[in-house]
Amino acid sequence: MSSETSSQSPKPRVAVVFGGRSSEHAISVVTAGAVLRAIDRTRYDVLPIGITTDGRWALTADDPERMAISERRLPSVEQIAEPGAGGVLLPVDPGRHDVVYAEPGSVPKDLGDVDVVFPLLHGPYGEDGTLQGLLELSGVPYVGAGVLSSAIGMDKEYMKRVFASFGLPVGPYTVIRPREWERDPAAARKRIVDFAADHGWPLFVKPARAGSSMGISRIEDLAGLEDAIEEARRHDPKIIVESLLRGREIECGVLEFEDGPRASVPAEIPAVSSHDFYDFEAKYIDSAEGVVPAPLTEEQTARVRELAVRAFDAASCEGLVRADFFLLENGEFVINEINTMPGFTPISMFPRMWQASGVDYPELIDRLIRAALRRSTGLR
Known part of the structure; x- marks a missing residue:
């Protein structure tokens, strides 16, 4: 859509941003499909923008049905990207509210103003204040929590x-940070064992910064600790251990x-x-x-x-x-x-x-x- 066309429309323009680099990428796509299905098109113009797992921004098809869970399989941004879409760049210049689109190696084409962003990213690199910071820098309003509350x-x-x-x-917990684990993993394991001695088994070992129950293990005794730590650290180098x-x-x-x-x-x-x-x-x-x-x-x-x-x-x-x-x-x-x-x-x-x-x-x-x-x- 051109700037001229956009300026003639009285409806606010909503950029629905989803996907992202976290392990919750597919859930974000499904979430976006449901939101796109529900947005009242008589009140809002909608621009669906997907972020791939490697951080590329892509125009996507405004087709919620392609974004649903089917046959126990979850969709990705790549599966719903518009053919030939090379990338979308949100502006980083304060005061600019427009979104531009460019094929690789070509001059960007103006897609018009965006009045508000609906960020539907789950997990790190989107729900944690990173995207919110970009939008704050650009002066673009957005749905949901700000930078600090998103990070918290x-x-x-x-x-x-x-x-x-x-x-x-709050319940009992202990945290193993990346430097602690890298410096002395034996001491970190001992702290978890001491925590279990104080609060009992089972324990839940979790990535400290993930959602959708990704990377979480329930362990009944010491035998499951190593695998649980490895699984949690696969999602986040910082882990949190909670008692039942x-x-x-x-x-x-x-x-x-x-x-x-x-x-x-x-x-x-x-x-x-x-x-x-x-x-x-x-x-x-x-x-x-x-x-x-x-x-x-x-x-x-x-x-x-x-x-x-x-x-x-x-x-x-x-x-x-x-x-x-x-x-x-x-x-x-x-x-x-x-x-x-x-x-x-x-x-x-x-x-x-x-x-x-x-x-x-x-x-x-x-x-x-x-x-x-x-x-x-x-x-x-």
């Missing part, structure tokens, strides 16, 4: 540190309204007998169904909604958050983590919780875009 939401260690400093209840919290898994969505953030009705993730925990297969392949709304008392529902909004505020979030909790056997809630860009697949919990709260899928997408358009970039 991606790093499980610092997320827990922030929550604890704001008085939110015995209780029910409860989730709650937070959405930014004109008068501030509000919490949805909560949901419960039931135990899946064929899985050790709510892992990637259970979430996306076997389609484990959460219970919405969660069967909680009025007091429990009010408490988890309060904690979800407090977590949103503690991490200085904007737009949306999915907050994940454990309801312990003693009746207390412990926050496990937040997700600043939760999945929007048809089976994802965030849209289901808001559907049960009276905000259907198209309205949810519209609210997020309008909230982004109301905000300015820069310090706020």
Whole structure:
């Protein structure tokens, strides 16, 4: 689309950016397909932009059906790229809001202004503040959390540190940073063993900066530790080790309204007998169904909604958050983590919780875009 054509359109132009370099690339593509299907084209012009696993930006087909999970296989940006698309470059000059497209070796062609970006990247190199920083530098408004809150939401260690400093209840954990492991792996292993002695088995060994349950292992004893560390470090050189919290898994969505953030009705993730925990297969392949709304008392529902909004505020979030909790056997809630860009697949919990709260899928997408358009970039 040319600048002239774009200027004649009264509708805001939304660049939907998805894919990316993280291990959650395919889930991001599926999420984008669902969002593209739901965006009201009578209110918005849409420009789908995919980022490949090696970091190339590509114009993609505006075809949500090609972006869905099919035959237990997940799609990639390459599979839906427009034929001949060589790359898309977001501007890095402050004050410019246009997107340009260029074939390799050719002069860029102007695709027109972009009023707002809907970043649907999951994991590092997109959900962690990196893309948000680029957009801030360019002065382009975008949906969701800013640079700092995106970084906090991606790093499980610092997320827990922030929550604890704001008085939110967190579970026991220990962290092995890259330099610690490289300098003295034996000492790092011993720290994990000492942690298990204090808090008991089983343990969960996780990449500190990943999502969609990628790279997580549940280990019952010392015999599984080496493989678990190797698997976690395959996704992130920094790992976090958490103790088992015995209780029910409860989730709650937070959405930014004109008068501030509000919490949805909560949901419960039931135990899946064929899985050790709510892992990637259970979430996306076997389609484990959460219970919405969660069967909680009025007091429990009010408490988890309060904690979800407090977590949103503690991490200085904007737009949306999915907050994940454990309801312990003693009746207390412990926050496990937040997700600043939760999945929007048809089976994802965030849209289901808001559907049960009276905000259907198209309205949810519209609210997020309008909230982004109301905000300015820069310090706020």
